[in-house]
Amino acid sequence: MSAPILELQGLSKRFASRLDLAERIAKALGARVEEYDVQAVSDVSLAVAEGEVVGLVGESGCGKSTLARMVAGILPPSAGTLRWRGRALAELPAEERRRANLAVQMVFQDPMASLNPRLRIGEIIGEAPRFHGIVGAGEAEDYVAGIMRLVGLDPAYSRRYPHQFSGGQRQRVGIARALAVKPDFLVCDESVAALDVSIQAQIINLFMRLREELRLTYLFISHDLGVVEHISDRTVIMYLGRVVEAAPTPELFAAPNHPYARALLAESPRIDTRKRAFAPIKGEIPSPLAPPPGCTFHPRCPHAMERCRREAPALREIAPGRLSACHLNDVT
Amino acid sequence: MNQDQPMKGQQIEAGAPLLRVEGLRTEFETRAGAVRAVDGVDLEIRRGEILGLVGESGSGKSVTGLSLLGLVDPPGRVGGRILFEGEDLARAGERRLRHIRGARIAMIFQDPMMTLNPVLSVETQMVEAVLAHARVTREEARRRSRDALARVGIPSPEERLRAYPHQFSGGMRQRVAIAIALLHAPALIIADEPTTALDVTIQAQILFEVQKLCRETGTALLWITHDLAVVSTLADRIAVMYAGRIVETGSVAEVIDTPRHPYTRGLINSVPSRNRRGQPLAQIPGMTPSLLDLPRGCAFRPRCPRAQEDCQEEPGLFGAGHRWRCFHPEPVPAMGPATEVRA
């Protein structure tokens, strides 16, 4: 495997709110306001090789969107290091850091909310490359037209507004906007989740074609296991802010190791199963505000032992290229 | 897996389904002209049966659900016959409909807050719901409410009864909405994308409860969704909608394993697990047409790989049991389950 294009080392993000004076007074008078402290992502380490597609799977509150935003440079990490082509981002000189930031772009979930409703499509796609001097004002129109063609949009529509497009077309605009700054790395946060089934297939195919043509690397985030299995080389599963399992996709889907991974795979409905009796794991996803002690999955885990309640399992290599965070792997 | 029939004791008269919909039409006036969101839909649901109504956005599947319950607001017009337990709901008055909605047919929405009032405790809402349609004491109403919560798998129902909707998680809120739907032991539940907003493990829990309920109480279920995978695991029969019409209907095995309508086949083939990993997915070209500007004849014609000259005529329904609305259906052995892969 070549040197990683992007490396996350012990990346964490916590969101904290402190009470201001008025809220403190209110609390003293008996109002129910609390300071909170959410560990949205804790200690995630991950290396992505050039040209690789890494799928990131997890349910709500697992921190996958927060992780995506840290990778895309939208949110600063609270702790840990992001390395771009071997060099820590935070230590780069401003100009190089800007270039590294541009090299990682994001495609969002909601094709409507992610486009500024007051700008024309051409402006949405062309704004950043002009701002960063990637194209001059004179060539901008041709440049935008080229990118629109690349994502399967007719350049004749560049003077239209987002509301005049269908969901699938809007998502193509979002992809075009990201591609316009010539990125090496795309973070796709649930980018096909809001689309209809038949449109979803078109966009997935577009992502795969762009990967070939532009040699892109992807962090592909989804709750849909079928999509992740199809598109990614390696799959990472998160639960409550932590990575619980990471493995090459075929191996993980053939034989998941972590009990949560097994539950997730068993319970996601597949089109080939008929009138099956569901046997769901119990319990709810705990709130990240009050995660359980020890292994965060233990209250729902059918194999939980005494140790799981006390001690959080470390993410360890259980076979070459396969990582899992479960105490069961210590018991032989 | 063996397919449980409705419990004994529920009489199943052959040929007399619980709900029979004939030629359902729903139209709306918009600024750009009249839109026929539902155009001649026929449906049948037997007692204890789960029917999956599948379609993409704009296919008319949700409007169908609302039309059945008389919940289409006045500028919209509903036509056709909706025979429920022998009574035509399309002709029923508002009073009668309200009674049926409360006691005989229940509805579950994608957003449980559609049914829940955020400022009232769950207990208040459930007790009111019981008292609205049953002459029982408050104590009895409360007992029924608690039982309903327990039945949908809510832990410590006695305690949770006093809570407010915002104190529940999304999955638990949906359970409460289902519990309210169950209060009067309805004969039919219409569920519109009830698990779409939920996580995989939580969705599995809800599907589990729903499946158990239908088996135990003989309640019939109309499950409206865009998700073929959910329907194929849960339902007995499937109806596929496209541009306001049902284009294919039959048992799950028939429709999923041997789809005859090219649209159904296209949908099934575009599911990632039906394709070889890393290869381009089989995709349906183009996009769903606007209801304002439907192509003449078969609405799927412009996107259809099998379309021919005669598709400009409106196709009727072909077949018996397993039925499809297509002049040039896919040949039967077109695909074995999960084997054929189109690159």
Next chain:
Amino acid sequence: MTATVGATGQGARARAETPMARFAAEFARSRTAMLGLLLMVLVVGSALLAPLIAPQDPYDLAQLDILDGMLAPLAEGGSGATHWLGTDDQGRDMLSGILYGLRTSLLVGVSSTVFGLALGLLVGLSAAYFGGWVDTVIMRIVDIQLSFPAILVALILLALLGKGIDKVIIALTTVQWAYYARTVRGTALVERRKEYIEAATCLALSHGRIVRRHLLPNCLPPLIVVATVQVAHAIALEATLSFLGVGVPVTQPSLGMLIASGYQYMLSGEYWISVFPGIALLVTIVAINLVGDRMRDVLNPRLSR
């Protein structure tokens, strides 16, 4: 492999429909709102054209004849001209007085709103974008300002500043900016969390550009609604102040001033001196509110469809 997606359905409309055109079409669907708009155009038009259409210049003392004082509506004055709406105690033609008074009222209402809007926009956007202590300090000032009745603040300011149109505008701007600041901050906080702002951040655009080109244009619609209704408030407030005698100078009467000057004659039967300016004020405010309400309905995504 993927063909260019052709335009069908929603994408098929031939022209690029601007958000403005869509707004206008939606607005025009309400008859009451169109009536309001018509009234508003009439009011504003006649105020602007007052020097051309008014029978006399009420500010020009040479044109006034004290002998024409207190003439009833439709009466003929000494110069032979008909006073359609009568005259006041100075012999001023009421119709002319109202037309010119409307100018003063609208000038005060609109300009104080524009200034208040600009100030509130700056302050509110800063609070929302920077957050933290900047937000806390600004919003506490806003809270304090809003906790005093507007009329009280305006009275105190005018007592300190003295009379004059400019003073009234300053007072009304001071009274209003806090509303805008709060509205802008609320909207901006919502917009700032939307994905298109995240996308702009991800594209490494500058802060200034993100605020100007992305945040600001999307915060404006609700603000314009508030501003429209607020113009009506400002006009009413100015009328109140003038009625109380601390507003505009007697030489440049606004509608409020006219009402005040006729008030003493109400009981002696010369109703027209107060009533006609009152009707003009009412029509102006109702027209603005009709337009403002419709704008709110059209721009509020929760109410539309």
